[in-house]
Amino acid sequence: MCGIVGYVGAKSAAPILIDGLARLEYRGYDSAGVAVLGSTSLRVHRDTGRVRDLEATLPKRFAGKLGIGHTRWATHGAPTPENAHPHVSMDGRVAVVHNGIIDNAAALRAALQADGVTFSSETDTEVLAHLIARVLAKGADGISGTDGDSGADGARHRPSTLEDAVLTALDQVEGTYGIAVASADHPDRIVVARNGSPIILGIGEREMHVASDAAALVRYTRQVVHLDDGELATVRADGYQTFTRHARTTKTAITVDWTADDYQADGHEHFMHKEIVEQPEAVHRCLRGRLDERFATAHLGGLNMDPREAREFRRVKILGCGSAYYAGQLGAQFIEEVARIPADAEPASEFRYRNPVIEKDTLYVAVSQSGETFDTLVAVQELKRKGGRVVGLVNVVGSSIARECDGGIYLHAGPEVAVASTKALTNMGVAFALLGIHLGRIRDLSPADGARLIAGLQRLPEQIEAVLKDEERLASIARRLSAAESLFYIGRTRGYPVAREGAQKLKEISYRHAEAYQTSELKHGPLALISPDVPTVAIVPDDDLVERNTGALHEIAARSGPLYVVTHPGVELGDVSAEPITVPKNETELDPIVLTIPLQLLAYHASRELGHDVDKPRNLAKSVTVE
Numbered sequence: 001m002c003g004i005v006g007y008v009g010a011k012s013a014a015p016i017l018i019d020g021l022a023r024l025e026y027r028g029y030d031s032a033g034v035a036v037l038g039s040t041s042l043r044v045h046r047d048t049g050r051v052r053d054l055e056a057t058l059p060k061r062f063a064g065k066l067g068i069g070h071t072r073w074a075t076h077g078a079p080t081p082e083n084a085h086p087h088v089s090m091d092g093r094v095a096v097v098h099n100g101i102i103d104n105a106a107a108l109r110a111a112l113q114a115d116g117v118t119f120s121s122e123t124d125t126e127v128l129a130h131l132i133a134r135v136l137a138k139g140a141d142g143i144s145g146t147d148g149d150s151g152a153d154g155a156r157h158r159p160s161t162l163e164d165a166v167l168t169a170l171d172q173v174e175g176t177y178g179i180a181v182a183s184a185d186h187p188d189r190i191v192v193a194r195n196g197s198p199i200i201l202g203i204g205e206r207e208m209h210v211a212s213d214a215a216a217l218v219r220y221t222r223q224v225v226h227l228d229d230g231e232l233a234t235v236r237a238d239g240y241q242t243f244t245r246h247a248r249t250t251k252t253a254i255t256v257d258w259t260a261d262d263y264q265a266d267g268h269e270h271f272m273h274k275e276i277v278e279q280p281e282a283v284h285r286c287l288r289g290r291l292d293e294r295f296a297t298a299h300l301g302g303l304n305m306d307p308r309e310a311r312e313f314r315r316v317k318i319l320g321c322g323s324a325y326y327a328g329q330l331g332a333q334f335i336e337e338v339a340r341i342p343a344d345a346e347p348a349s350e351f352r353y354r355n356p357v358i359e360k361d362t363l364y365v366a367v368s369q370s371g372e373t374f375d376t377l378v379a380v381q382e383l384k385r386k387g388g389r390v391v392g393l394v395n396v397v398g399s400s401i402a403r404e405c406d407g408g409i410y411l412h413a414g415p416e417v418a419v420a421s422t423k424a425l426t427n428m429g430v431a432f433a434l435l436g437i438h439l440g441r442i443r444d445l446s447p448a449d450g451a452r453l454i455a456g457l458q459r460l461p462e463q464i465e466a467v468l469k470d471e472e473r474l475a476s477i478a479r480r481l482s483a484a485e486s487l488f489y490i491g492r493t494r495g496y497p498v499a500r501e502g503a504q505k506l507k508e509i510s511y512r513h514a515e516a517y518q519t520s521e522l523k524h525g526p527l528a529l530i531s532p533d534v535p536t537v538a539i540v541p542d543d544d545l546v547e548r549n550t551g552a553l554h555e556i557a558a559r560s561g562p563l564y565v566v567t568h569p570g571v572e573l574g575d576v577s578a579e580p581i582t583v584p585k586n587e588t589e590l591d592p593i594v595l596t597i598p599l600q601l602l603a604y605h606a607s608r609e610l611g612h613d614v615d616k617p618r619n620l621a622k623s624v625t626v627e
Contacts, residue, residue: 009207013067020216030079035095036064046084077122089133100176131169272418296450304407320367331432371399456587478605495539502599542568
């Protein structure tokens, strides 16, 4: 959950590295550092805090046209300058930045210390710098397949190259990594490698860039190459070469759709607010070209399956983490109700550990905004290994999950920078609705119901816009909620995933304790905690469960619990004392998408009221690329 940048070319590296790190700061922000290769040596500067702190303390003379940088989210060791990346070998000749976790770092560290190596940090990454430097110092036999005098089938003895040294070091490593390596003895190149953590190459004009996320590159180039697991690359100013231990590989560059302007706050105080406001247009993009009004269905060519294949599925299993998991719960309910296929959602982080039975007639759906969520990625890989059919719902073209899956639906939400997901989550709900309609019309969903649901999807942007116009009132409610140390969110059936997502948003950016429960479960224990100091946010849509839901509200009110009810026009709450939050009514199956929007604004304004960093909540990062 960290950010990597690298540059080699004719320009000064440091400003480019700092700019790239600032654009990746949402991936990790407890410390940062850069290493620049000068005329004969590596210079390293590291600091705790944000990238702006690093920039403020950067030496004035920090020249060099090759460099690597990193912004960190701590896994091994506290946020200190010593634990910040890049990490450097004892002789100061090799610098490494690393995302991921080296599982056998303790054993490697012990062996290196026994051989006289002194460590200056608590991190797992530092072992890589020492391992690589030792190979370079001793020389090695090995073929990287990167130089013109050797290939995958050669076996010559020659002095060690940086490529050989990296390969030899990685042979000793167990775990996940995305790394970039610079060496004072090889001043024309950066060597990068990937295993479970993303690495992207950016192709410029007589310059090359390296990053863990395209956000760092789009200001300089939109032509990128994604490395696959087990793949390495040598990056020079005049180009790149990709390879594995056994052979050279051939990669095709793709064009990133997003631009540098997409990563600007555009006058908003926070990226989260910008992304909430962007949701009507984001939904438009997700729907564009996918609605077939003539046949009352959805066009989803990216699934890569014909109607006959789709009819063979007897179950749908959805896998995601955090908000993507809650979106999966919404999707499972929609698919089961509309397509009449048994469907359920499960946290991807737990899936592979229970040795799941993989059924050939089950469609597996992996959900991830970044397309790099490690737990979801390894679940996909486990499914593929066992012969499962997997499609992905992801927001990033060319991402790891997108490439691993058999097909999928791109969310087209646009870049999402704030750690708390909003527009990507909403588009996940829309994408699941498209999938449900598509599967339903292949089966037993009538043309009339298909047309009804398509009309409902088309109304979503204007309905979301209507909720956003109520922001001032929602901000006032949020100020009251922010004063509570603990809150409940409750919902029944379709409302329960909405409640879970609402509680998640509040707790992750306001740091208030928030728990979500099924409304029907309130009386089976949690009711004991209701008091005047514990507000409840209740999801009460206009459906056939209104009476059941209002009954629960009476139970809360009888215990003097403050009530805030997200509901639809015309819903009668009786004599319950509650603050209603009314949103436009859509089709019953689509209502959860709109019901989620005010909860985003409540969380945003509660965090803002409490003075927290809305976009970068403590202990969290946007793209969770470690286990």
